[in-house]
Amino acid sequence: MNYLYFLYIEFLLRHNIPKLFGDITFYIIPFCVIAAALIVVVLVLVLAERKLLGFFTQRKGPNRVGFWGVLQTLADAFKLLCKENITPKSVDRFLFNLAPIIIFIPVMTALGIIPYSAEFTFVNTQTNVILYLILAAFPVISIFLAGWASNNKYSLLGAMRSISQVLSYELPITFVVLSIAVLSSSMNLTGITMAQFSKWGFFGWFMFPCVLGFIIMFISILAELNRCPFDLPEAESELVCGYNTEYSGMRFALFYLGEYAMMFANSMFIAVLFLGGYLSPFGKYLFNSSFLIYFEQAFWLFLKAGIILFVMIWIRATLPRLAAFDLLKFSWVYLLPLSIINLFIAVLIKMGELA
Numbered sequence: 001m002n003y004l005y006f007l008y009i010e011f012l013l014r015h016n017i018p019k020l021f022g023d024i025t026f027y028i029i030p031f032c033v034i035a036a037a038l039i040v041v042v043l044v045l046v047l048a049e050r051k052l053l054g055f056f057t058q059r060k061g062p063n064r065v066g067f068w069g070v071l072q073t074l075a076d077a078f079k080l081l082c083k084e085n086i087t088p089k090s091v092d093r094f095l096f097n098l099a100p101i102i103i104f105i106p107v108m109t110a111l112g113i114i115p116y117s118a119e120f121t122f123v124n125t126q127t128n129v130i131l132y133l134i135l136a137a138f139p140v141i142s143i144f145l146a147g148w149a150s151n152n153k154y155s156l157l158g159a160m161r162s163i164s165q166v167l168s169y170e171l172p173i174t175f176v177v178l179s180i181a182v183l184s185s186s187m188n189l190t191g192i193t194m195a196q197f198s199k200w201g202f203f204g205w206f207m208f209p210c211v212l213g214f215i216i217m218f219i220s221i222l223a224e225l226n227r228c229p230f231d232l233p234e235a236e237s238e239l240v241c242g243y244n245t246e247y248s249g250m251r252f253a254l255f256y257l258g259e260y261a262m263m264f265a266n267s268m269f270i271a272v273l274f275l276g277g278y279l280s281p282f283g284k285y286l287f288n289s290s291f292l293i294y295f296e297q298a299f300w301l302f303l304k305a306g307i308i309l310f311v312m313i314w315i316r317a318t319l320p321r322l323a324a325f326d327l328l329k330f331s332w333v334y335l336l337p338l339s340i341i342n343l344f345i346a347v348l349i350k351m352g353e354l355a
Helices: 002-014 019-025 028-056 072-082 093-113 128-137 139-149 153-184 189-194 211-224 249-274 292-318 324-354
Strands: none
Touching: 002 019, 019 028, 028 072, 028 093, 028 249, 028 292, 072 249, 093 128, 093 139, 093 249, 128 139, 128 153, 128 189, 128 249, 139 153, 139 249, 153 189, 153 211, 153 249, 153 324, 189 249, 211 249, 211 292, 211 324, 249 292
């Protein structure tokens, strides 16, 4: 971010604006950019999922509101904005209103940790991969509060399922991330990205030496996102709507927004760990300009994340929901031992490189 910082300060000084103003606003602008982009991304992602689900299940999907149905998500957002926020009498009002806010804030911070290009990295600490894992698991607190505060047994069951699910699948994710840290000798997402640079392009990506970890990470991320076939916390056929049964209007929309935003953020996280992040798959960039190359890097990251999102939607249209016991058994009996084996393989590969 140093290049952008000096460019921004130079622009302000040229227009006789004090440097102090730039020091204050430089860290506010990225937040506003992420917030605006997040809304657009969620609207596009919801429309894309509906269209793809319609295609996979041989239905038409949205096609009435706007050309090709592109305004359908805007209409739904406006509908939720205008709906009344109903608060049942027996709920804990403070926690009930706090839960939708808590699920949204970690997503905003998590999106700021992802390195979009060599310069567009808003939170670039030496151990930001750990910070990302904490933020990615943080929404479970919101789900627990929503289930508890609703004073509804269906909501409470959904919250309990979510907690057990996250606890089960966090361990495989941790072991896989440790294997990536071993291979890259870094716990910084930018460092992990640059460790995958190769003149042979995508052959340097960690997806190849760590293919087992890639599969484990993808499955575990699906479980953390409560996506099908791991959508037990909502399970409309069993729990009405799970932890958000009692929510309506914009409070329900915040849960919806947080889920899809985290889905997008986790797709980029997988792309950074295993698919080279913003690196070109060809080993070199098409643009040599110091300015345009940053946009090309962001394009490659979004393209890789888009492919992962497509597979997530494909799985939702294909696989049935697991039973609660099978979901937990799958993690503890299969994914956890395999993730430890994957870490052992990564250590052997690293030792071979250092020998």
